[in-house]
Amino acid sequence: MAEEVDISEQTTHLCSLSHFSKTPCSHVSTSENASKLIYLKECKKSVSNHLRSLNISYDENILTEGLLICLRVGIFRLMPHFTVCPYHRSSLGLNWKRKTSCVFPGHTGKSKGDRPISYRTSYALISQGGTFLPIGSAICKVCKTKTCNILESFPDMMDIIPGDENSGEIKINDQMDIYPCDMDSDGHYLEHKFSVVEQNQTRYKCMQSEDTTAKEENDMV
Secondary structure (H helix, E strand, C coil): CCCCCECCCCCCCCCHHHHHCCCCCCCCCCCCCCCECEEHHHCCCCCHHHHHHCCCCCCCCCCCHHHHHHHCCCECECCCCCEECHHHHHHHCCCCCCCCECCCCCCCCCCECCEECCHHHHHHHHHHHCCCCCCCCEECHHHHHHHHHHHCCCCCCCCEEECCCCCCCEEECCCCCECCCCECCCCCECCCCHHHHHHHHHHHHHHHHHHHHHHHHHHHC
């Protein structure tokens, strides 16, 4: 288990997920560990009801709570040794809320968003155009057709597959890279172009190195 860190008196970024969000870490009064950091691999709550409410089909043995949190910030694989605070676990995971309006770029008209963005579509959009829409985001019928056309350019795209059993990491097909995305102070996702994505990838590599070093030091204790 991750070394427990009390964040009840803190207002600055602490958990790994805060690197991809402009919202600070915080506690959640309804959480069992209201102000403790844990590893993403320890996030194992059922995602069944949450995904069902968004009309998203899923494999409960693969799409875990930890992976869902990663997908919500543009990381298309489970990073088991990333830490998450109660606030980001809740706001990016089971208590994540979507807008009722269509969020597809270039949407016109008054049609409401009544169809969900799948993890495949989320990846396709960011890899092709640099725009990130997290899994579960709402789009309208017309824009849904546009996403289907985009997905046709990914004929070799595979489902999420289990990764290294020893590390606990779950990967989505090797073609899928990591595209960390920022959120603004209101929790809204920022659109990214590849220059920004590449910059964030560099930041991710540095952070991953720091997390790996910290883990090795903990293992030696």
